[in-house]
Amino acid sequence: MEFKTLRMQIEDFQSSSTITIRDLGNETRIRILKKILKLFGDVPDCRVQGRITYRLNEIILMLFLATLAGSESCLGAQDFWGANDRLYRRLFGKETIPSHDTFRRILGLIKSDELNSLLVNILLNSDSAIRKALKLPAPQKKIVSVDGKQLRGTGRKADTVEEVKDLQILNVYEQDSQTCLFSEAIESKTNEIPHAQQILSRMNLKDTVVTFDAMHMQTRTIGIIAEAGGDYVGGLKGNQGKASEFARALFIQENLEKLKGIDGCYHMTSEISHNQLEQRSFYLYPLTASEKKGLFSDWRKVHALLCMAKTMRHNITGKETDEVRYYLTSLKDIGDAAHCIRAHWNIENGLHWNLDTVFREDYLALSDRTAALNQSILNKACLSLYKKMSDLIGGTQKISKKRLRKIFGWNFNDAMSQALTLMDPPTFAKSVEIIPRKAR
Structure with missing residues (x-):
């Protein structure tokens, strides 16, 4: 498959080999932490340098490690370092631990784009190291997904009756690395569109498929993706009136039956999930030359309309639910298009x-918008690390992210050792062990 992700490659690899990561000891842990501390020094500090007690890179590392170990607030970060005072003194050379107010105030001063870029580079370098150690090829194509998320606990303001909207964050997520490449705060749900366009215009999208919901089905967004050498699969709803009406009129039962009989125009998948049978039928209608020049002339690289008809039947109650969705795509292969939709x-x-269930982001008690965004960025970086660890050390029995986070809290030093190994490619190359499975 062209879209074979790192996770899928590791699963295939573990069918014939076991992967273990050796603990290289406390000195190696400290060395990697100081290396990461130095990297965090690249995030600019706007404070007056002669009046600070804690350097910005120190606060970032403190918050990152506390989040990794299960902290869900600035007070939790203070408590974490109080419980790990020996590591604190060894790493930072200080006796006094910052108060939760200090953590909260400085978290609101960090430049979010700089923090996100630095963490993403560390995580992507980790992916390269894993592929190199396991001799896995880079994927032929990648999928990048665009969607917004609401932080429900941020819509508040002390001592006022003023209505405050929850913070909305636009996320651009790479499926191969399971890493959030970009996180940007937006003022309202409708303003996702220009933010997405700005981000996509900065990206190299060659050999990349961008997926998005109907909100982002904009001719300008499509033009940006095409200009950057990418492909797209996007939802089609009422916001694109004529195109949506055309799709609904096209995909009537009679035409669906005809498409079933045409090679390359029908694809079906079925699976049992959440105690119900889910069957998806995908129908691809290649647009004619006249349709591309007419109704769809503003959509660059457009090739086809897609219909996904989904039927769900509960295994116990027998209740059936049907759902139909329409898409516009530049892809020519229906199997690829179906994979991208899923x-x-x-x-x-x-x-x-996972951000809601593992990190409890809906309960994030930060009214400062920048602080809330930065904490969300730290959460996403930790989640990406959890996923890599789950894929590598879980073997055929995957470890849930929630369980991994508890393991970090209960046995932080050992769990941190494995996480830090993933964050330092030279150390990972030395510590990874591959043991072939014995044939049965």
């Missing part, structure tokens, strides 16, 4: 759902 839900299930 993969798009990973930004909801793999990213947003």
